[in-house]
Amino acid sequence: MFTDVRSKRLMLVAHCVLNQNSISDGTAEFPASNLQAVNLLLHSQIGIIQMPCPELHCLGLARGNVHGGEQPVLVENSRIRSAMQRRPAATMLDRLAKLVALQVEEYRRYGFNVCGIVGIDRSPSCGVNSTSIKNHESRGEGVFIKAIRKELRRRHIRVAIVGIKASEIPKALTSIRGLLKHR
Numbered sequence: 413m414f415t416d417v418r419s420k421r422l423m424l425v426a427h428c429v430l431n432q433n434s435i436s437d438g439t440a441e442f443p444a445s446n447l448q449a450v451n452l453l454l455h456s457q458i459g460i461i462q463m464p465c466p467e468l469h470c471l472g473l474a475r476g477n478v479h480g481g482e483q484p485v486l487v488e489n490s491r492i493r494s495a496m497q498r499r500p501a502a503t504m505l506d507r508l509a510k511l512v513a514l515q516v517e518e519y520r521r522y523g524f525n526v527c528g529i530v531g532i533d534r535s536p537s538c539g540v541n542s543t544s545i546k547n548h549e550s551r552g553e554g555v556f557i558k559a560i561r562k563e564l565r566r567r568h569i570r571v572a573i574v575g576i577k578a579s580e581i582p583k584a585l586t587s588i589r590g591l592l593k594h595r
């Protein structure tokens with residue numbers, strides 16, 4: 413089964429790696445995609461799974477605050493983090509995390525190599541090494557990454573997760589190259 417030309421290698425990436433239009437107002441760092449990260453993945457013959465943007469699904473494009481772009485980023489990010497933890501956003505967040513974990517589980521079931529997950533540091537939702545809490549960038553994970561981890565653990569699945577920042581491209585590419593080596 414699945415012995416055609418497909419590479420059977422996959423990586424999950426935060427939605428905004430491919431689509432910066434999803435980002436909260438005032439924080440996009442590219443017109444459309446993080447080209448260097450995407451190019452690296454495209455040239456690695458790895459299937460790219462674009463995870464849903466949790467904040468877009470849970471709070472909307474304006475994140476529930478049309479003046480959010482006028483706030484300092486960490487202040488607005490911290491507000492978003494709190495909003496993501498309240499219902500009904502939190503219910504949707506859990507649903508999205510389940511959908512991500514389900515895809516990983518299904519590919520693993522058939523022997524595909526899911527090399528890892530790429531999150532976005534400082535994000536209240538997709539941060540891996542750092543997130544935004546109490547108006548500061550602090551060590552810790554965003555609420556979506558936490559929910560994905562919980563869901564993967566429940567299914568006894570281990571997947572490497574790295575966080576990248578658009579402002580630190582060489583480091584980001586090194587992190588992604590590290591995931592690409594995962595078997």
Ligand code: SF4
Nearest residue numbers: 427428435465535538
């Ligand atoms: S970091 Fe996560 S929540 Fe923020 S825009 Fe990207 S995908 Fe959406």
